[in-house]
Ligand SMILES: [Fe+2]
């Protein structure tokens with residue numbers, strides 16, 4: 001059973017962003033599956049890295065869109081992205097060094113930061129981008 005299921009309440013009203021968010025859901029579910037199956041460190045480590053890398057790619061794309069539309073809250077939004085990247089990278093590094101384990105605590109943390117960020121922070125730019133022709 002997947003940890004996260006896409007639901008229209010997660011939609012920010014911009015198609016390309018929704019599809020990137022869906023990819024993030026998928027990556028978290030892959031990681032969750034690997035954890036449940038008890039996959040080894042090389043498998044889970046590479047999934048964790050994939051998630052961290054895609055998160056970075058997504059944030060860059062999202063920030064570019066906000067910049068194009070002159071979104072007034074861009075700086076605040078970027079700061080939130082940086083904070084999240086720092087957390088995920090930090091976790092990934094601790095995992096690599098064998099100081100952290102892939103467990104339900106991490107999975108819940110990842111799920112919560114994603115859903116909270118989508119629903120509270122990303123939701124704010126949807127109508128603004130739509131008004132600027134980005135849908
Ligand atoms: Fe965002």
Ligand SMILES: [Fe+2]
Pocket residue numbers: 021058062118122
């Ligand atoms: Fe986002």
